[in-house]
Amino acid sequence: MMREIIMYGLGSMGQRIARLALERGYRVAGAIDLDPAKAGQPLSRVLGLPDGACDATVSADAAEVLVSAQHAVVLQATSSFLAQVAEPIERCLELGHDVISIAEEMTFPAAACQETAERLNRAASQNGARVLGTGVNPGFAMDMLVLALTVPCGRVDHIRVTRTNDLSDFGPTVLNGQGVGLSPDAFHSAVDDGRVVGHVGFDQSVALIARHLGWQIERVEETRAPIVSSVVRATDHLAIEPGDVAGCLHRMTAFAGGREVLHLEHPQQIRPDLEGQATSDRIVITGDQTVDMVIAPEIGGGAGTAAAAVNAIEYLACAAPGLVHLTDLPLNSPRVLTA
Amino acid sequence: MMREIIMYGLGSMGQRIARLALERGYRVAGAIDLDPAKAGQPLSRVLGLPDGACDATVSADAAEVLVSAQHAVVLQATSSFLAQVAEPIERCLELGHDVISIAEEMTFPAAACQETAERLNRAASQNGARVLGTGVNPGFAMDMLVLALTVPCGRVDHIRVTRTNDLSDFGPTVLNGQGVGLSPDAFHSAVDDGRVVGHVGFDQSVALIARHLGWQIERVEETRAPIVSSVVRATDHLAIEPGDVAGCLHRMTAFAGGREVLHLEHPQQIRPDLEGQATSDRIVITGDQTVDMVIAPEIGGGAGTAAAAVNAIEYLACAAPGLVHLTDLPLNSPRVLTA
Numbered sequence: 001m002m003r004e005i006i007m008y009g010l011g012s013m014g015q016r017i018a019r020l021a022l023e024r025g026y027r028v029a030g031a032i033d034l035d036p037a038k039a040g041q042p043l044s045r046v047l048g049l050p051d052g053a054c055d056a057t058v059s060a061d062a063a064e065v066l067v068s069a070q071h072a073v074v075l076q077a078t079s080s081f082l083a084q085v086a087e088p089i090e091r092c093l094e095l096g097h098d099v100i101s102i103a104e105e106m107t108f109p110a111a112a113c114q115e116t117a118e119r120l121n122r123a124a125s126q127n128g129a130r131v132l133g134t135g136v137n138p139g140f141a142m143d144m145l146v147l148a149l150t151v152p153c154g155r156v157d158h159i160r161v162t163r164t165n166d167l168s169d170f171g172p173t174v175l176n177g178q179g180v181g182l183s184p185d186a187f188h189s190a191v192d193d194g195r196v197v198g199h200v201g202f203d204q205s206v207a208l209i210a211r212h213l214g215w216q217i218e219r220v221e222e223t224r225a226p227i228v229s230s231v232v233r234a235t236d237h238l239a240i241e242p243g244d245v246a247g248c249l250h251r252m253t254a255f256a257g258g259r260e261v262l263h264l265e266h267p268q269q270i271r272p273d274l275e276g277q278a279t280s281d282r283i284v285i286t287g288d289q290t291v292d293m294v295i296a297p298e299i300g301g302g303a304g305t306a307a308a309a310v311n312a313i314e315y316l317a318c319a320a321p322g323l324v325h326l327t328d329l330p331l332n333s334p335r336v337l338t339a
Numbered sequence: 340m341m342r343e344i345i346m347y348g349l350g351s352m353g354q355r356i357a358r359l360a361l362e363r364g365y366r367v368a369g370a371i372d373l374d375p376a377k378a379g380q381p382l383s384r385v386l387g388l389p390d391g392a393c394d395a396t397v398s399a400d401a402a403e404v405l406v407s408a409q410h411a412v413v414l415q416a417t418s419s420f421l422a423q424v425a426e427p428i429e430r431c432l433e434l435g436h437d438v439i440s441i442a443e444e445m446t447f448p449a450a451a452c453q454e455t456a457e458r459l460n461r462a463a464s465q466n467g468a469r470v471l472g473t474g475v476n477p478g479f480a481m482d483m484l485v486l487a488l489t490v491p492c493g494r495v496d497h498i499r500v501t502r503t504n505d506l507s508d509f510g511p512t513v514l515n516g517q518g519v520g521l522s523p524d525a526f527h528s529a530v531d532d533g534r535v536v537g538h539v540g541f542d543q544s545v546a547l548i549a550r551h552l553g554w555q556i557e558r559v560e561e562t563r564a565p566i567v568s569s570v571v572r573a574t575d576h577l578a579i580e581p582g583d584v585a586g587c588l589h590r591m592t593a594f595a596g597g598r599e600v601l602h603l604e605h606p607q608q609i610r611p612d613l614e615g616q617a618t619s620d621r622i623v624i625t626g627d628q629t630v631d632m633v634i635a636p637e638i639g640g641g642a643g644t645a646a647a648a649v650n651a652i653e654y655l656a657c658a659a660p661g662l663v664h665l666t667d668l669p670l671n672s673p674r675v676l677t678a
Contacts, residue, residue, distance in 0.1 A: 311490060
């Protein structure tokens with residue numbers, strides 16, 4: 001029997017997840033969003049679907065929605081950060097619901113805060129529930145896909161991952177976090193004071209890879225550099241001049257056994273095509289054999305994250321109660337009974 | 340504690356597996372091979388390793404070796420076909436040993452013979468043992484890697500997989516099975532009477548993918564065409580003239596819901612580089628998003644199969660007793676505790 005789901009958060013990603021879950025035949029038993037423009041509305045209307053596509057009404061009262069269903073799967077899409085999602089997740093687990101979160105830090109919460117990860121694991125275990133973080137990045141492009149490519153390797157000496165994407169579809173919140181439109185000087189200040197964060201999830205990707213390969217990571221190095229444009233680059237949201245920052249080149253390097261074992265590189269910018277740069281996912285593994293993989297264009301972050309979340313519903317049910325990591329599960333492929 | 344292993348079969352692949360297992364710290368408790376040139380020899384000598392690299396002696400008496408250890412993992416590398424490996428596997432299972440086989444048909448034995456697959460499942464379950472088939476193809480390049488790439492897909496409409504490799508390192512047995520050196524007419528006769536088989540494993544790849552995606556396959560179409568060379572192509576083993584067959588282009592197409600859902604294409608030949616063809620693994624998934632992946636050169640079949648077999652040892656132990664498929668397990672990455 002298919003599980004009932006509860007949507008927790010109906011921003012752009014939450015809506016994508018809800019639409020895909022409905023398309024896949026899941027029943028949405030409830031939907032939570034604090035936005036006054038959504039609360040009280042029929043979920044179908046918020047999702048831009050015909051009336052009757054589902055019967056849930058969006059509510060701002062999380063507690064009320066959560067007690068109205070039993071042993072549901074809560075799909076959480078509210079924030080990137082563990083500190084902001086942990087408490088709502090704990091409430092869900094205490095009621096016996098399973099939780100799938102697309103918060104970046106939830107793909108390996110212990111890499112953000114060991115104590116909170118343990119608290120979530122306890123809350124889940126004690127209530128016979130499971131909690132999992134997933135998404136395209138972290139959760140796939142820079143970690144699970146890497147691990148998939150190590151299967152035919154007898155020994156892995158080094159892994160290099162580069163994900164080159166295009167932020168042109170995103171609005172001000174995302175673009176500000178990458179420093180788009182700043183001068184190079186202003187970019188460096190914004191990195192220093194935390195306004196430019198770059199990618200959220202390198203710590204999680206490193207931890208997922210290291211744990212699954214049995215690596216003891218000794219230290220990481222991290223840099224955020226401005227991608228300075230040589231040309232005018234324009235999107236629907238803004239235009240930048242030559243010399244302005246088009247995005248952030250965020251890198252993390254991890255060391256084990258006294259040497260570099262993993263290098264993650266994620267240039268995120270608007271309109272890379274205008275300077276001849278194609279978008280792609282590239283993974284190079286060196287060891288007893290070399291695996292050099294390219295996916296071009298890159299795996300879509302939005303559609304991919306929605307799919308990863310919905311696909312996980314069925315696999316999560318088979319895991320033992322507790323905090324679950326993607327590496328514990330079989331491949332979370334879309335299981336659709338008619339081809 | 341690391342499991343003890345027993346090597347069953349010490350041909351080229353068995354030797355690679357044994358060397359990698361020793362390198363990874365596994366103790367080889369016994370080794371079986373019928374070849375009079377190997378039986379009675381120290382395993383280290385057969386493997387080309389220094390004396391003392393391991394203490395096992397190769398024996399032609401399978402029964403004796405198998406009763407000399409308890410709850411070991413038997414690594415079987417003797418034949419591609421279920422009909423030839425099933426009975427020895429059953430003997431291992433009856434003694435409570437786990438079995439990892441690189442027989443191509445063992446990655447999904449029910450696709451070769453439902454009854455035998457059920458018999459193996461029973462023998463394993465009744466004795467608290469597990470049996471798994473793995474390898475690079477089938478087992479990775481044309482199935483598990485495909486499934487890994489479906490994780491960020493909400494809907495999969497069609498999958499196309501092309502694996503282009505180079506047979507130049509192989510000897511007469513492999514080359515004859517692909518029709519290398521024949522005239523095109525002789526190739527067609529050899530396909531008709533079963534001397535040219537092409538790739539062994541398409542049925543298994545189709546079954547692994549279909550089961551994991553929940554597809555009901557209605558029928559498959561299969562063709563084997565000669566790859567006719569335009570140039571002289573030579574290897575250490577033979578040389579062919581223009582107009583001769585350089586290899587076999589083997590294709591399988593699977594249909595579900597009344598339409599094509601999966602196309603597997605595996606041209607195997609000597610020296611494809613002489614006609615400008617690079618070797619590669621290519622996977623194209625179309626659905627709610629397009630994933631277009633290339634690995635070039637292709638994942639090495641020999642090293643990759645040895646790694647897949649050794650990597651599986653640790654993961655198999657966590658599975659429930661019975662016949663296990665790769666899709667039931669987490670990613671079989673190499674788990675090496677020092678980086």
